[in-house]
Amino acid sequence: MIEFAVITSVIKKYAPQASQIIIKQAQKNEAVIKVLQELKLNPTQIIDDVDTVYAYTLVKYGVFKPEAILNLLREKVIKDFFWDAYSNNAGFGFVENTKKFLNQNSELKTQIIHSKINFSAELEEFGETFIAVAKQTKSSKYQPYPDWNLDVYPKEFKALIFEKTRLFCGRDFVFKAINKFFATQPKGYFTVIGDAGMGKSAIAAIGHKLRL
Structure with a gap:
């Protein structure tokens, strides 16, 4: 059996993280x-x-895909978490176990976090791909x-979150402050203030994606 690390290395060689927003299906297939x-x-x-x-x-x-998510999914323990969740129709268990693993692997x-991916959505897409294979x-x-819907939000929110975040970039100082708040405060409110059109909704949408 091929080592998962070898697989991700070959992926990085032929199909590294795309800089463009939309990748055509033909490109992916190739x-x-x-x-x-x-x-x-x-x-x-x-x-x-x-x-x-x-x-x-x-x-x-x-x-x-971003290298960070590939580095995560190639871990044998993550594969074991996935198969256990798949076998028991417990997709959210996979998410929670993966978060625990990440909390023990700070790097x-x-x-x-820096890749700014929608963590649950990526694990959902991976599971759906596994089912297809x-x-x-x-x-x-x-x-x-199994039912592999890992989003705690209503489906209609997915399109809104995607639309708000697909062209968003920058504001790293805001996300550092948000992550610091999550890490140090057991509860409370984090307020984002700005003029209309400055990206408050996008920050809120990305903020939900970054929380691990």
Whole structure:
């Protein structure tokens, strides 16, 4: 079995984090094929093995993704957390166990925070990709397929959060202050004040994504 770290290295070689906002599906498909070929993995015939399905999932999910999330998902303990959650239809358990892992790995947690990704959404997308790959094996081992909706917010909020954050950049000093507040205050209010159009809604949307 190919080491997960090798897989993420090949992904970084052929499909590093994209600078553009939108990646066309054709680009993703091409990158996935290149990575699979480099790893000598058959794009259509997937061996019925959890580690193998996880490996294919890393590739199909991981092209053009931030390095930080790939560094997290390649960890064996994260794979074990994922499979336990998948087997027990306990997606939120996967999120919580992953957060605990990050709290014990400050360097990786810092990478995740600085990447400004929507943490739960990325774990949700990864799980959905795993389910899609598992279905390709046609094995009953992966059934019943779990409900992998990891967002605590109503679905209609997802589009709003995406719209508010997709073009947002900068304001690192604000997010450092927010993270400091989360780390030092057990409760309370963090107030963001600014004129109209200065990005308060975007900061609120990104702030929810950064909390680990």
